[in-house]
Amino acid sequence: MTNTESKHLKWFGLPAIAQYLRPYRRQTTVMILLGILSSVCDTIYPLFNRYALNHFITLGTLDTLGMFLATYIGILLAQVAANFISSYLIGKVELDVGRDLKNASFNHLQTLSFSYFNTHNVGYIHARVMSDTDRIATTISWRVMDIVWNVSYIVFVFAVMLAVNVYLALWLLLLIPIAAVLVIFFQRHLVVLKRKVREINATISGDFNEGITGAKTIRTLVVGDRIQKDFETDTSHMRRTAVHSTHWSALFTASVTLMASIALSVVLWKGGKMTVQRLMEIGTLSVFMSYALAMMEPVQYVIEAVSALIDVQVNIERFKGLMDSESDVVDTKEVIEQYGDAFHPRKENWEALKGDVEFRDVSFRYPDGEEMVLEHFNLKIPHGTNVAIVGETGAGKSTLVNLVCRFYEPTKGQVLIDGRDVRERSQLWLHSRIGYVLQTPHLFSGSVRENLRYGKPDATDEEIMAALKLVSAEEAVERMGHGLDSDVGEGGDLLSTGEKQLLSFARAILADPAILILDEATSSIDTMTEKKIQDAIGVMIKGRTSFMIAHRLSTVVDADLIIAVVDGRIVEMGKHEELMARRSYYYRLFTRQYEEAATAGELT
Numbered sequence: 001m002t003n004t005e006s007k008h009l010k011w012f013g014l015p016a017i018a019q020y021l022r023p024y025r026r027q028t029t030v031m032i033l034l035g036i037l038s039s040v041c042d043t044i045y046p047l048f049n050r051y052a053l054n055h056f057i058t059l060g061t062l063d064t065l066g067m068f069l070a071t072y073i074g075i076l077l078a079q080v081a082a083n084f085i086s087s088y089l090i091g092k093v094e095l096d097v098g099r100d101l102k103n104a105s106f107n108h109l110q111t112l113s114f115s116y117f118n119t120h121n122v123g124y125i126h127a128r129v130m131s132d133t134d135r136i137a138t139t140i141s142w143r144v145m146d147i148v149w150n151v152s153y154i155v156f157v158f159a160v161m162l163a164v165n166v167y168l169a170l171w172l173l174l175l176i177p178i179a180a181v182l183v184i185f186f187q188r189h190l191v192v193l194k195r196k197v198r199e200i201n202a203t204i205s206g207d208f209n210e211g212i213t214g215a216k217t218i219r220t221l222v223v224g225d226r227i228q229k230d231f232e233t234d235t236s237h238m239r240r241t242a243v244h245s246t247h248w249s250a251l252f253t254a255s256v257t258l259m260a261s262i263a264l265s266v267v268l269w270k271g272g273k274m275t276v277q278r279l280m281e282i283g284t285l286s287v288f289m290s291y292a293l294a295m296m297e298p299v300q301y302v303i304e305a306v307s308a309l310i311d312v313q314v315n316i317e318r319f320k321g322l323m324d325s326e327s328d329v330v331d332t333k334e335v336i337e338q339y340g341d342a343f344h345p346r347k348e349n350w351e352a353l354k355g356d357v358e359f360r361d362v363s364f365r366y367p368d369g370e371e372m373v374l375e376h377f378n379l380k381i382p383h384g385t386n387v388a389i390v391g392e393t394g395a396g397k398s399t400l401v402n403l404v405c406r407f408y409e410p411t412k413g414q415v416l417i418d419g420r421d422v423r424e425r426s427q428l429w430l431h432s433r434i435g436y437v438l439q440t441p442h443l444f445s446g447s448v449r450e451n452l453r454y455g456k457p458d459a460t461d462e463e464i465m466a467a468l469k470l471v472s473a474e475e476a477v478e479r480m481g482h483g484l485d486s487d488v489g490e491g492g493d494l495l496s497t498g499e500k501q502l503l504s505f506a507r508a509i510l511a512d513p514a515i516l517i518l519d520e521a522t523s524s525i526d527t528m529t530e531k532k533i534q535d536a537i538g539v540m541i542k543g544r545t546s547f548m549i550a551h552r553l554s555t556v557v558d559a560d561l562i563i564a565v566v567d568g569r570i571v572e573m574g575k576h577e578e579l580m581a582r583r584s585y586y587y588r589l590f591t592r593q594y595e596e597a598a599t600a601g602e603l604t
Helices: 003-009 014-057 065-111 114-119 122-164 166-213 215-221 224-276 282-311 313-324 333-339 399-404 427-431 448-452 461-470 474-478 497-511 527-540 576-582 585-600
Strands: 357-364 374-381 386-390 412-417 434-437 515-519 545-550 561-566 569-574
Touching: 014 065, 014 122, 014 282, 014 313, 065 122, 065 313, 122 166, 122 282, 122 313, 166 215, 166 224, 166 282, 215 224, 224 282, 282 313, 357 399, 374 569, 399 412, 399 515, 399 545, 434 497, 448 461, 448 497, 461 474, 461 497, 474 497, 497 527, 561 576, 561 585, 569 576, 569 585, 576 585
Parallel strands: 386 545, 386 561, 434 515, 515 545
Antiparallel strands: 357 374, 357 412, 561 569
């Protein structure tokens, strides 16, 4: 381990998660006390052997047998109870802390802005929320108890041995540092190897996931043999590393057994002489033999537990890194006091939203970008205006929408809704009044009814069916077999892309938003369905401020305002007729699409 790692690991990262352990300090205290009680019982058992040998066998008397058995059974029952209760509490604390860590990380993710998700992939975030929290909870609960039990056992055993026979106890004490050095040597190698195995296993999991999710692509590209070779290479690498780790583990186990045998040999050699010379009773020799055999394992477990705590530091640091991540978009303290936050909204203070939008001297640069996307941009959009944003794929059409939704905040200037800066009211207030239909529709696992009620939790079946009918989706729902109770599958996988998009439209309509955003929402729908959707959109946008990010320019010719975007910058604004008359960028874009559509026979 490097010096740099040692500096970071000296506290095992425990202060970073202390707040999640604090609610369970009573259970933890009881666990520790019961663990100590259990180790005391284990320490006492060899003393019963000593008493039995020295009294019942050597003296040949059974006078105290009843008391002996009662005491032995009492201690045995106490240990069984202590082990049962402590194991129950350890498991409970493990699950409770794991739950709290997951809840805390998941809830924190809900407060982060879009820039965080743009720079961190799903696999990374999933590992922080699931794998890291599980490992932290398991290690902190069980490994800490391993240290408590084994350290207390070692202390009690040496206290007893020193009380019984100082000379023989000191001989055994000399072996402990040797055993500790041996265990540390093996643990350093094993920790490195186990980390490699975990890393390779993560790679294999990723390959396996890609093999499933990309099955169609793999077959159509005919690259199955290459994917298989990559998978076999990774699994072979994992096997070699795991076998290497197994070799070290076997050597480790054999070395610990050797040290226990050496300890037993020392006891038999020195203790045997003392027993022959009648300087020590046979029962005392039996006690030392028991302790000599049992001493090496606690040393091994303590060092393994410490190694596990050091190892889990990586997980703690990654969890802490997530929790320390700050959002680029944050409500002020005053706003939270008046409107509440995402988890404790004060809806009684929420005003109605009309839908007037204004960009006032706005300059904007994405958090991970270097160039300004907007500079000193001014635009007023009255309530009820239908705004279309057009441009090539990747031109940056979503920038204005992201600012209106407050997914990002202006670098300079203001975005006003109904005459007030969006920063003067809460994000949740704004988002609850915006309907957003994405290019790639997403449905939640569950039924059609449950998915549509995300738009309006108290919606009746009649309202849901009315929304479905408006977007011509009622027939698609009826074909599913169970109507509104039909399961859509994970992410809506049981439906076609077009069907998912139709349900997304219905969900947006059901929410009755003041501002409606359609992000290339008809791109996944065939031309026949698109005609129906266009009619539905005409109904949806009446009385609402709407933003349509469009790739098919035929869908925006009737827009009140068309904004053309190139390389993230606005190059033209106006109505369709005005822009066509200028014969500039929009004209060229529209003409090219018209010719392509005519060639493909899509025009009527």
